[in-house]
Amino acid sequence: MPKRDFLSSDVKPAGESWVWVTSMGLGVGLTMIVFLLGMILWNGLEVFWPKPVVQLELRPGSTAGLNNAPVFGGEIVKSQVKAVQALAADGSPLPPQREYQLFVGNKDVYGFGYKFIDEAEIAARSRPADVIVAERLEYGNAIFRPRELRLADGSVLPASAPAFDDVLAGLVRQGNERRAAIRRIERDQIGGINRQLEKIRLERRAIEGRGGEMSPADQRRLADFETTVKELQAGYEQLAARARELRQLQSVNRIVYATMDGAERTLPTGDLIDYYRPNQLTILSKAAIFAHRFWKFLSDEPREANTEGGIFPAIFGTFVMTLLMSVAVTPFGVLAAIYLREYAKQGPFVRAVRIAVNNLAGVPSIVFGVFGLGFFVYVVGGTIDQLFYSLSLPTPTFGTGGVLWASLTLALMTVPVVIVATEESLSAVSRGTREGSLACGASKWQTIQRIVLPASLPGILTGLILAMARGAGEVAPLMLVGVVKLAPTLPLDSIYPFFHLERKFMHLGFHIYDLGFQSPDSEAAKPMVFATTFLLILLVVCLNLGAILIRNHLRKKYKTSTF
Amino acid sequence: MSTATLPSTSRPTMTQTTTASAGAPALNPAYIQIKDFSFYYGAAKVLHGLSLDIPEQQVTAFIGPSGCGKSTLLRNLNRMNDLVDGIRHEGDILVNGHSIYDPLIEVIALRKRIGMVFQKSNPFPKSIYENVVYSLRVAGRNGKAELDEVVERSLKGAALWDEVKDRLHESAFGLSGGQMQRLCIARAIANRPEILLMDEPCSALDPIATAKVEELIHELKKEFTIVIVTHNMQQAARVSDRTAFFYLGKLIEYDVTTNIFQNPANAQTEAYVSGRFG
Ligand SMILES: Nc1ncnc2c1ncn2[C@@H]1O[C@H](COP(=O)(O)OP(=O)(O)OP(=O)(O)O)[C@@H](O)[C@H]1O
Ligand SMILES: [Mg+2]
Numbered sequence: 106m107p108k109r110d111f112l113s114s115d116v117k118p119a120g121e122s123w124v125w126v127t128s129m130g131l132g133v134g135l136t137m138i139v140f141l142l143g144m145i146l147w148n149g150l151e152v153f154w155p156k157p158v159v160q161l162e163l164r165p166g167s168t169a170g171l172n173n174a175p176v177f178g179g180e181i182v183k184s185q186v187k188a189v190q191a192l193a194a195d196g197s198p199l200p201p202q203r204e205y206q207l208f209v210g211n212k213d214v215y216g217f218g219y220k221f222i223d224e225a226e227i228a229a230r231s232r233p234a235d236v237i238v239a240e241r242l243e244y245g246n247a248i249f250r251p252r253e254l255r256l257a258d259g260s261v262l263p264a265s266a267p268a269f270d271d272v273l274a275g276l277v278r279q280g281n282e283r284r285a286a287i288r289r290i291e292r293d294q295i296g297g298i299n300r301q302l303e304k305i306r307l308e309r310r311a312i313e314g315r316g317g318e319m320s321p322a323d324q325r326r327l328a329d330f331e332t333t334v335k336e337l338q339a340g341y342e343q344l345a346a347r348a349r350e351l352r353q354l355q356s357v358n359r360i361v362y363a364t365m366d367g368a369e370r371t372l373p374t375g376d377l378i379d380y381y382r383p384n385q386l387t388i389l390s391k392a393a394i395f396a397h398r399f400w401k402f403l404s405d406e407p408r409e410a411n412t413e414g415g416i417f418p419a420i421f422g423t424f425v426m427t428l429l430m431s432v433a434v435t436p437f438g439v440l441a442a443i444y445l446r447e448y449a450k451q452g453p454f455v456r457a458v459r460i461a462v463n464n465l466a467g468v469p470s471i472v473f474g475v476f477g478l479g480f481f482v483y484v485v486g487g488t489i490d491q492l493f494y495s496l497s498l499p500t501p502t503f504g505t506g507g508v509l510w511a512s513l514t515l516a517l518m519t520v521p522v523v524i525v526a527t528e529e530s531l532s533a534v535s536r537g538t539r540e541g542s543l544a545c546g547a548s549k550w551q552t553i554q555r556i557v558l559p560a561s562l563p564g565i566l567t568g569l570i571l572a573m574a575r576g577a578g579e580v581a582p583l584m585l586v587g588v589v590k591l592a593p594t595l596p597l598d599s600i601y602p603f604f605h606l607e608r609k610f611m612h613l614g615f616h617i618y619d620l621g622f623q624s625p626d627s628e629a630a631k632p633m634v635f636a637t638t639f640l641l642i643l644l645v646v647c648l649n650l651g652a653i654l655i656r657n658h659l660r661k662k663y664k665t666s667t668f
Numbered sequence: 669m670s671t672a673t674l675p676s677t678s679r680p681t682m683t684q685t686t687t688a689s690a691g692a693p694a695l696n697p698a699y700i701q702i703k704d705f706s707f708y709y710g711a712a713k714v715l716h717g718l719s720l721d722i723p724e725q726q727v728t729a730f731i732g733p734s735g736c737g738k739s740t741l742l743r744n745l746n747r748m749n750d751l752v753d754g755i756r757h758e759g760d761i762l763v764n765g766h767s768i769y770d771p772l773i774e775v776i777a778l779r780k781r782i783g784m785v786f787q788k789s790n791p792f793p794k795s796i797y798e799n800v801v802y803s804l805r806v807a808g809r810n811g812k813a814e815l816d817e818v819v820e821r822s823l824k825g826a827a828l829w830d831e832v833k834d835r836l837h838e839s840a841f842g843l844s845g846g847q848m849q850r851l852c853i854a855r856a857i858a859n860r861p862e863i864l865l866m867d868e869p870c871s872a873l874d875p876i877a878t879a880k881v882e883e884l885i886h887e888l889k890k891e892f893t894i895v896i897v898t899h900n901m902q903q904a905a906r907v908s909d910r911t912a913f914f915y916l917g918k919l920i921e922y923d924v925t926t927n928i929f930q931n932p933a934n935a936q937t938e939a940y941v942s943g944r945f946g
Contacts, residue, residue, distance in 0.1 A: 537790040540748060545803035545855065546780035555806070560793045 142642070149639030152632035153398040155391050156180040158236045158248055158383045159207075160365055161222065162229040169226040171215055174366035178236070179207035179220070179248055180383070187223070210238070210248035211364050212626075218245055219628040232384045235264065237362070239380035241372065245413055245629060249362035252369065257357040276358050276374040283351050283375065290348045298341050300600075305330050307496040314496075402636060407591065411620060412629045416637055418592055422508065422610035423644055425596050427577045429512035429606075430519065434572055437516065438523025439558075439565055445524070446531045447553055459528075466521035474582025477514030482506055482586060502607050506587030508596040509606035514586050515579060519572035526571065530564020531557060559659075566656040570649050577645045580614040588615045590623070613641040699724035699893045700745065700863065705759035707740055709752065714740050716917045717759065722910075727885060727894045729908035729925065731901070733940070737917040738897045739787070742865050745895065746782040747775050763863070780807065783856030783892075787868040789848040791840035791855075796832050799840045799851055803859040818858050825887065826854035827880045846877030853884065857892070864888060866896040870903065882907050901941055905929050913937045 160178035163170050171177045183206035190198045203224040212218050239247045251264040254272060262269055309330055312323050319327075355375025363369050379401075381394055405415025441462075449455045486503035494502040503509070534557045542552040580588075589609045596608045617637050624630035700722035707715035714737045722728045730738040743749045744761060747768060761768050768778055780803070792799050800822050801815045809815075819836065823829035828850040832843070840851055849869060856864060866885075870878040885894060885907045898904050904911055905925060912922040913934070921928060921937045932938040 535790070537786060537788055538792060540751070540784075541786060541790040541792065541852070541855075542802070542806075543751070544746060544748060544779055544782075544784035544786075545806060546776055546859065547802070547806040548776055551806045555802075556792050 145635060145639050145642060148632070148635035150399070150636070152636050153395045153402065155238070155381060155383050155386060155394045155398075156182070156208075157232055158238065158365075159230050160233050160236070161207075161227050162231075163226050164228040167226045169222055171209070171220070171366045172368060174368075176366060177207075177209065178233075178365035179209035180238075182206050182208050182219070208246075208248075209365070210246045211244070211370075213244040213247075214364055214368060214370065217628075218626060234382070234384050236365075236382065236384055237380050238383050240378040240413075241376045242378065243376065243409065245409065245626075247362075247364075247372070249364050249370070252361040252363055254374075255359045255361060255371070273360065273374070273380070277377045277380065280355060280375040280377060283355055287348050287351050287355075290344050290351075294344050295341060295348075298337050298344070301337055302334065305334060310496055403640070410625055411590065411616065412624055412626055412633060416611075416613070416616060416640065418595060419611040419613045419616040419637070420640060420644060421595055421597075422588075422592065423577060423613045423641070424648075426508055426512050426515070426583075426610060426612065427573055427648060429508065430515045430576045431569055431573055433513055433516035434519050434523050434576075435565070435569055438520045438568065438572075439527050441520070442524045442527035442531060443553060443558075446528045447549070447557070462521045462524050466525070468518075469581075470518055470579050471581040471585075473514050473518040474585035477510055477517070477582060477586040478506070481510040481513055486510060505607075506585065506589075506609060507607040508587060508610045511583050511587040511610070511612075514582050515576040518579070518582065519576050522572045522575065523565070523568040526568025527561065527565045530561035530567075533564065534560045563656045563660045566652055566659070570652045570656075573648050573652065574645055577648065578614055578641065580612070580618055583612055583615055588612045590615075590619050613637055613644065617641065699764060700895075701762040701765075702741075703760045703762065705741075705744070705761060706757065707737075707744060707749075708756040709740075710754040714917050715744075718914075718919045719759075720912055720919060720922045722893065722895060724893050725889060725891070726909040727889050727896060727907050729904040729911045730895065730897045730914060731899070731904050731911060731940070732914035732920075734899075736914045738914055739867050741914075742867055742895060742897055745863070745865055746779050746784055748779075748784065750775065780859060781861050782863045782865060783859070783861035785849070785853050785856050785864070785866040785869045787871055787897075789845065789852045789872065791843070791848050791851055794840060795837045796840050796843070796851060797836040800854050800858050802855060807859065822854040822858040823851075825857055825884070826850045827884055828854055846873045846880075849873055849877070850881065850884075853881070857888065860891075862893060864892045864894045866894065868897050868899060870898070870900065878903070901929070901943070913940060915940075 158178055158180055160176060162176050165175070167175070185204060185206075187202045187204050190201060193199050204221050205224065206219055206221050208218060209215060209220050210218060233250060235250050237247075237249055237251055239249070241247055251269070251273075253264055254262040254269065254276070256262065256272075262272055309327065312319070312327060315323075356373035358374045359371045360374055360377070361369065361371050379397075386394070402415045403420065404417050406418055407416060408414035445455060445459065445462075449458075482505060486501070486505065486507075490498060490502050490504040538556060538560070539552055542556045543549070547555065587609050589611065592609050592611045594605070594608060596605050596610050597603060598605070617634055620630040620634045620637060702718055702720050702722075705715060705718045706713060718741065730742065732738055740749065744757070745763075745768075749755055757769070763778075763782075766773065783803075792802060794802070797815075797819055798805075800819045804810075804815060804818060820829060820833075823832065828847060831847060832851075835842070840848065843851060849872065853866075853869065870881050873881065882903065885896065888894060889909075896904075896908065908925045910923065911925045911928040913920045913928065913932075913936075915936055921932060921934045923933070927933075928937060929941055932941060
């Protein structure tokens with residue numbers, strides 16, 4: 106009988122080849138995620154990297170130029186082979202042709218910002234060193250070659266003068282400071298006066314609305330109101346005059362420049378926000394400009410129908426809304442889960458409730474939006490207005506969409522996620538641990554509160570992380586309950602009572618939608634779409650990281666037994 | 669609703685003497701009286717009309733083959749089985765003369781006076797300190813001085829103090845299995861219960877830790893009435909004053925430990941303690 110060798114068996118363990126299939130599944134998933142993130146990262150960040158400006162000389166007789174000029178220029182943003190092949194005179198196809206998309210800027214001159222040009226039309230290209238790309242208040246960026254500065258004192262500084270750059274930089278800085286000052290006057294100070302006037306108007310209405318004989322005290326107060334209103338109006342006149350004066354100063358200095366096709370323009374230096382010379386940049390200064398522009402994008406408010414400027418209000422709005430949502434959804438979800446898991450008598454009814462809760466997670470989000478509008482905004486908000494803000498009616502205060510209602514709507518939408526996660530982590534606390542607590546003379550509630558809940562906190566946080574990720578990325582329901590294209594004020598500021606839960610707000614998800622579909626200039630909006638998407642992802646990742654850090658801390662604190 | 673509490677400070681002298689054989693150690697009065705007690709999980713009857721008296725300040729061991737209902741009986745003494753769905757009982761259990769099933773008795777008050785150590789150690793996900801003082805905290809006693817004193821006394825009582833006195837505020841999960849079990853003992857005695865129930869407290873311990881726990885039981889019986897379930901015959905012989913042998917939910921024999929091990933009245937008992945079946 107041959108001796109059997111037990112170690113070298115030629116029988117393969119059954120099913121081992123499936124390991125490959127499972128790992129392939131993971132591989133495909135990971136590749137897709139990496140690709141998606143990489144694409145958004147690249148497209149979103151590339152916007153801020155300064156590109157060189159090329160000047161193109163067209164072949165003689167070409168009509169492709171702007172304003173029939175033989176030269177024009179801009180930043181090359183895309184280079185591609187033409188999709189439609191041109192035909193020669195005899196009808197035979199010509200070799201494939203290349204075309205470029207240029208960002209030509211100067212929308213005030215051309216009426217558009219981007220232009221395609223065939224390579225065949227180009228005779229020569231160069232990169233003039235003196236080209237300036239300038240960010241301005243209106244019409245997007247300007248791309249030009251400076252001629253001279255016409256200063257307020259009547260003197261003229263030619264672009265060739267050595268002091269030109271310093272003077273221009275000084276004027277731009279001055280202009281920015283002045284703009285900030287105007288903004289402070291108009292928004293903060295005049296805004297403050299308006300708030301006071303509104304308050305007086307409401308109080309006066311309250312007194313007058315009482316009807317009947319007016320008491321002497323009321324009459325005195327009405328008289329007081331008259332004088333305060335006069336004072337306030339005088340203050341307003343003063344501030345408005347000051348703002349007008351500053352505004353005037355913004356346009357006393359002017360820069361004269363020629364666009365790439367040679368047309369001459371003048372622009373008040375007060376309209377410039379920033380500028381750089383793209384063809385003179387080293388890699389380091391490019392990186393500095395990149396960082397600066399990215400920071401401005403993060404911290405500025407949007408301009409020009411959201412296609413220019415930053416997206417700070419949208420970041421802030423998303424952040425505040427997500428936090429409010431978390432604050433609302435956690436107690437609800439956790440309490441509901443505790444009742445379901447610990448107190449409710451397990452049976453067909455509880456099973457049905459559990460199934461219903463799970464299904465709630467699958468309801469389309471717009472349904473929650475409609476519910477939020479019908480219930481929170483109209484019913485709850487309307488009632489609050491009737492009871493507490495009746496004086497300012499018919500202008501609604503809480504009876505219209507706002508960050509509070511949006512958060513509550515999303516909280517409702519994500520509550521099943523939290524319930525399911527909490528129930529699971531509650532049931533993971535062992536029976537032995539609970540019995541240990543009861544044997545110590547603890548009541549059931551004490552056991553839940555002191556033993557079960559702390560031990561299941563990490564699991565609850567996992568649920569909250571999932572809820573935040575879902576809530577922060579939602580757009581459709583928000584459009585019904587308070588998100589807007591442009592909110593003049595943040596939901597949190599330095600004006601009492603600091604939290605303005607009734608205010609409308611901006612949201613990154615909606616901002617993407619707005620840029621992508623509602624923008625007047627889709628080409629200009631395209632890079633912003635990617636950049637905003639990148640930030641949305643970044644924000645969600647940051648919020649989740651925060652929650653994960655807390656969870657890890659808790660896990661360490663309550664780490665389960667290891668022998 | 670007024671709740672009747674079990675009178676605790678003055679333990680009345682026994683009215684009824686236990687059915688002990690001659691040559692037994694000094695008999696203490698019965699503290700726990702189990703009277704014709706039957707118990708059902710749903711339709712399954714797992715305890716069949718048990719009657720036995722457990723004396724005060726002695727160690728009583730429950731022995732018997734697996735599944736014979738030792739844990740079930742033990743868990744009924746502090747009504748831990750109330751948590752199980754579909755349970756039912758007949759007969760009665762008296763502690764210090766009072767029925768624990770008296771509707772006027774609060775289960776929580778009962779459990780405060782009956783400490784329990786489980787077969788599998790179950791420390792809470794808290795620090796060592798908080799584990800020990802848990803029973804005081806849930807009773808609303810939070811005075812720092814008192815808690816400190818209780819921690820030291822209980823941990824010393826459980827022979828754990830020297831090993832953990834420098835890391836009282838670290839997680840209890842950092843302890844070894846044997847230390848955890850002793851921590852659970854410390855926790856059970858922290859609030860000075862009158863009765864201590866131990867369900868195979870040494871089943872997960874090495875011989876050294878087991879010896880420590882046994883020493884501890886010797887110490888503790890000066891203060892507590894102890895009921896211990898064990899599969900280890902030597903252990904039962906070493907630590908207990910009285911031993912009850914159960915088989916298939918019935919009490920086969922209950923006597924002074926030396927009698928059970930050296931001179932059992934019942935053939936089944938003899939077979940079991942001599943290791944011939946079980
Ligand atoms: N929660 C329960 N529901 C239904 N039956 C149970 C339950 N707990 C125990 N039983 C049954 O009751 C009987 C007695 O169980 P018990 O745990 O008291 O045995 P034991 O003597 O402690 O055994 P061991 O020595 O193995 O711990 C067993 O038949 C067991 O299957
Ligand atoms: Mg058992």
